[in-house]
Amino acid sequence: MEMKQVQSPEELFQAQAHLYSYTYHSIGSMCLKSALHLGIPDIIHNHGQPITLDELVLALQIDPNKSLYVYRLMRFLVHSGFFVTTKIDGGKEAEEEIMGYDLTQKYGV
Template sequence: MDLVRGQRASELFQAQSHLYKHIFNFIGSMSLKCALQLGIPEIIHNHGKPITLPELISALQIHPTKAGFVHRLMRLLVHSGFFVTTRVHINQQEEEEEEAYDLTPSSRILLKDNVTNLSPFLLAMLDPVLVSPWHFLESWFRGDKVTPFESANGMGFWD
């Protein structure tokens, strides 16, 4: 009986984990959009070497009360594979190291000067005009509108 309960508990955990993954999946895309809008890939690229968190915060020109949240954003984007962390020497005389952020191939194709720049596509696909129709799927299925876009915006995509 305990084995059966253990198996059910394991199945429940797997089911919850699967569901949570899908519920929170949008956070990665929206965090990437935020990083692009803040100019983080360009800042790191223009820095010419991996950038420390204080250097990044200074370059971002954000409200001082938001500075503490940049680490969370970067940690999520590192976990998602858009940036990597490395250790850099704080200065030449000391052996003390600090964590710094660098670009990955995925973030390099978001750079403005890159021939394969996907920044405009990313911003377009995550624009509220194109994201909001996904909130209207149920009413679209039940209604007479031709597309979910029309359900959300009251007109067709090309109108």
């Protein structure tokens, strides 16, 4: 069997792009499955308004030290269009605005 020894940079790039495409598609599916398994859409819907990361971690009953993982999951799902981030007013005493997660219009009830 004869193997092709020399590949052009364009062929290598196309092969790498093909592999990355499949890798990221599987990551998206796993993240969505995890969010559904944890019940994140239901928690946000039942909350009745955008939910902060701290409130979400509390509702999920996850160790607060692992909130970074929930943040990463939510960031990916926001980027994928399943959730949106919304600025929440912290009240008169709070000077900074807090980000909250909400369902998108096309997926929300």
